[in-house]
Amino acid sequence: MSILYHSLRRLRRTPVQTIFFFLLLSAASALLAAGGGLWKLSGENRAYFEAIFQTIGTVEQKPERIVDEEIWDAETGMYRPHVRREYGETIPVSVLSFDGADYISGPEQRAWYSAYVPEYLLMDENEGTCNIMIVEASPLEDAVPAGPVAMEVRRILYTFYPENAPVIYYCDHNNAHPEKLYAGHTYVMCLVDGFPHGWPIQQGPFEYIPYDGLRSTQAGADGRLLDNDLSGKYVEEVTPGFYETENGKAWLELAAEYRERLWSVPVTATDNTDLILPFYDQEVFAAQGRGFTEEDYAEGRKVCMVSRRFANRNGLQVGAALHLRLRYANYADSASGGREGALTASGRAYSVWEDDNWEICGIYDMLPGAGNKSRDYRLADNEVIIPASSVRHSDADHIAAFGPMKGYTTSFEIPNGSIDRWMELWQAQGIDGLEITFYDRGYSRLEEGLKQMERMALLLLAGGGMSAFGILVFFCHLFITKQSMRTAIERSLGMRKGQCLWSLLSGILVIALCGVIAGSIAGYYGTTGAAKRLTRVERFDRRYSNGALYTGEGEETTTYLMSGDWRVCALTGSAVAVLAAATALVKIRRNLRQEPLALLSGREV
Amino acid sequence: MERLRAEKVSYCYRTKYQTIEALKEVSCSFAAARMYAVVGESGSGKSTLLSLLAGLDVPAAGEILIEGENLRDMDRDRYRRDTVSVVYQAFHLFPLLTAMENVMYPMQLQGISRKEACRRAGMLIRKVGLPEKIFGQFPKMMSGGEQQRVAIARALAAGGKILLADEPTGNLDSENERHIVEILKQCAHEDGLTVIVITHNPAVAAAADGIWRMCDGRLQEEESGK
Numbered sequence: 001m002s003i004l005y006h007s008l009r010r011l012r013r014t015p016v017q018t019i020f021f022f023l024l025l026s027a028a029s030a031l032l033a034a035g036g037g038l039w040k041l042s043g044e045n046r047a048y049f050e051a052i053f054q055t056i057g058t059v060e061q062k063p064e065r066i067v068d069e070e071i072w073d074a075e076t077g078m079y080r081p082h083v084r085r086e087y088g089e090t091i092p093v094s095v096l097s098f099d100g101a102d103y104i105s106g107p108e109q110r111a112w113y114s115a116y117v118p119e120y121l122l123m124d125e126n127e128g129t130c131n132i133m134i135v136e137a138s139p140l141e142d143a144v145p146a147g148p149v150a151m152e153v154r155r156i157l158y159t160f161y162p163e164n165a166p167v168i169y170y171c172d173h174n175n176a177h178p179e180k181l182y183a184g185h186t187y188v189m190c191l192v193d194g195f196p197h198g199w200p201i202q203q204g205p206f207e208y209i210p211y212d213g214l215r216s217t218q219a220g221a222d223g224r225l226l227d228n229d230l231s232g233k234y235v236e237e238v239t240p241g242f243y244e245t246e247n248g249k250a251w252l253e254l255a256a257e258y259r260e261r262l263w264s265v266p267v268t269a270t271d272n273t274d275l276i277l278p279f280y281d282q283e284v285f286a287a288q289g290r291g292f293t294e295e296d297y298a299e300g301r302k303v304c305m306v307s308r309r310f311a312n313r314n315g316l317q318v319g320a321a322l323h324l325r326l327r328y329a330n331y332a333d334s335a336s337g338g339r340e341g342a343l344t345a346s347g348r349a350y351s352v353w354e355d356d357n358w359e360i361c362g363i364y365d366m367l368p369g370a371g372n373k374s375r376d377y378r379l380a381d382n383e384v385i386i387p388a389s390s391v392r393h394s395d396a397d398h399i400a401a402f403g404p405m406k407g408y409t410t411s412f413e414i415p416n417g418s419i420d421r422w423m424e425l426w427q428a429q430g431i432d433g434l435e436i437t438f439y440d441r442g443y444s445r446l447e448e449g450l451k452q453m454e455r456m457a458l459l460l461l462a463g464g465g466m467s468a469f470g471i472l473v474f475f476c477h478l479f480i481t482k483q484s485m486r487t488a489i490e491r492s493l494g495m496r497k498g499q500c501l502w503s504l505l506s507g508i509l510v511i512a513l514c515g516v517i518a519g520s521i522a523g524y525y526g527t528t529g530a531a532k533r534l535t536r537v538e539r540f541d542r543r544y545s546n547g548a549l550y551t552g553e554g555e556e557t558t559t560y561l562m563s564g565d566w567r568v569c570a571l572t573g574s575a576v577a578v579l580a581a582a583t584a585l586v587k588i589r590r591n592l593r594q595e596p597l598a599l600l601s602g603r604e605v
Numbered sequence: 606m607e608r609l610r611a612e613k614v615s616y617c618y619r620t621k622y623q624t625i626e627a628l629k630e631v632s633c634s635f636a637a638a639r640m641y642a643v644v645g646e647s648g649s650g651k652s653t654l655l656s657l658l659a660g661l662d663v664p665a666a667g668e669i670l671i672e673g674e675n676l677r678d679m680d681r682d683r684y685r686r687d688t689v690s691v692v693y694q695a696f697h698l699f700p701l702l703t704a705m706e707n708v709m710y711p712m713q714l715q716g717i718s719r720k721e722a723c724r725r726a727g728m729l730i731r732k733v734g735l736p737e738k739i740f741g742q743f744p745k746m747m748s749g750g751e752q753q754r755v756a757i758a759r760a761l762a763a764g765g766k767i768l769l770a771d772e773p774t775g776n777l778d779s780e781n782e783r784h785i786v787e788i789l790k791q792c793a794h795e796d797g798l799t800v801i802v803i804t805h806n807p808a809v810a811a812a813a814d815g816i817w818r819m820c821d822g823r824l825q826e827e828e829s830g831k
Contacts, residue, residue: 494686
């Protein structure tokens, strides 16, 4: 006798109940499968986005006050307005290292180092630059340099263009009350060309104005400016024995410093290139070779990345050694906008404090338009990038400038999606003077979709689980508990307990399995639909993400992962099937525990 | 030849508030090829005795012997399937099976093919005086008398050596009652079954070869009318 056949036949004869059982269990299974699918999808999407997205924060100290000033303009004969920011006490980067700040990288206040590299070409042949020169010159006649004053060059201490004319025109352009210069007297001055006045020499030669003087911005290891006795003057009269004096020696050191600077490149040291905005924004990318690896940072490997132009100009390939002589560090400015004083606090040129070879591991290039950012946020010409840990010696005695944290010098990386938590903890520190700006490439918007997906997944799982349990309890009561008389009759006819069990269970299980399979299939297809409804479609270009090489191939866009997983549906379906079998077995065992006589009489015996 | 014997059988029911001693050291003996009637007041323990003889439970004390073998030592499932058949006062038909399927059920349990079971079931339903139109009807579509006769046909279908019937004619008119009594007698006298009938009906009791009277859980043999 086919017990399954009889069992199914009985269910067939209560079609309304059986169909409801099938449909409701299908619906519950579909909810569970969709919930499980969405849960897995949200997890997969999270992992997927984690691999693509990064969240970095930049830190900028807010000025304590803005001071309106005026600067004299000799050309117009008027003062022009100028705004100066006063920062007060410099807030150290260490304030960002508070309890609970879960940094992936940083926070770092990056230095860039000036590296002396005389063996490399830093400009193309046809490239020009403004001409800084340090000269001794005498005015042709007594004059106040409130406008261009013709001066005969007596001696060149430093110049970029050696073919300078014997006569230059000097103007103390930004000084409303310049000191008078006397014919026959010689003056040493550090000048830069530019600012042609609208007076007789429109066609050139250029007017020269003061550029630098005897000043030092050297700071100690604590970032405080070191005291110095430098005159701060940018024009000084050369008298006999002048260069024997400390002041005179400082002028010679200034010239020496500028000669070294002419053959120097900025070297930025970092713990993570993604903390540098042009890299983070993927405007700068490794065109050849690779970026830095975790091992490079951890082991302090002497590797570096150089610009494609620098590499091409000097015939450098990936794997070649780059000889760098690090001379001073600047923690205040960007590498493209250094305003550090040229001399040490003792009035000397900076000396080399780390001299070594760095292996070129990657050659970076820039996207067209990458130079549109403000100068401070761009990479400088010939800028070399190295892991901070690759610098073996301390720069403490060679800090040419130290200043408040700026968006382009100070940054950190935190886990995606933790901006709110970080800000909460940061605000609890009660430090007002810093402005934090976060960049997450749109992760926050994507994460909202993920959270919605997770919430819906939990809702579906809970709803599906509870409804499946309720449905099974109810229908097992209907099909089993209320069928105790059937069990009694079957047993009185000699059916064994096992057969009775199978007689009740098999039909229910078959219907339950059909419902579970149908529901799980519906859930599988429902997952994708639900995911699409729950997530706004976000597209982003990941061509240059995370060190991927730019191949020039077409745009690759990506968005949320949307497909359901049949394994999840199989798992949730199996869970419902097991729950169905377990619920049915519990109910059946209650019937089978009693003797047929008790079941038939309805009395305990 | 003695087929069935009860020796000092006791049994009790427990309710929430009390324990009822339904049988008190009941001893009786039933021979093959004979029909017995068990009579007595309602609640005297007749149906309980019948259920114990049917192997639906085991006595609290005492023994039930089938052809000398103790029921306690037997496979009671097999005993109920192959040896004993019961016609219940409340019929106890499967409500979701047709008359034909109800009668086929015990045969299919015994492994008889569906086709053969179907043939025999038809014969048995006709034998208890029901028309063919009843074959496909569900119990709820039948009258009480029809259900009673389907229940008898199912009991006969099992083909056991012992047939127990609890008020088998309780729902029948006198003509059908006579017909059923004839069938039961025929089972005993022609087919060699031991037929034990619980009844309040004096006519049915009178047709039996032996009468046992149940009174307050005790049993005593009465002299047969025959």
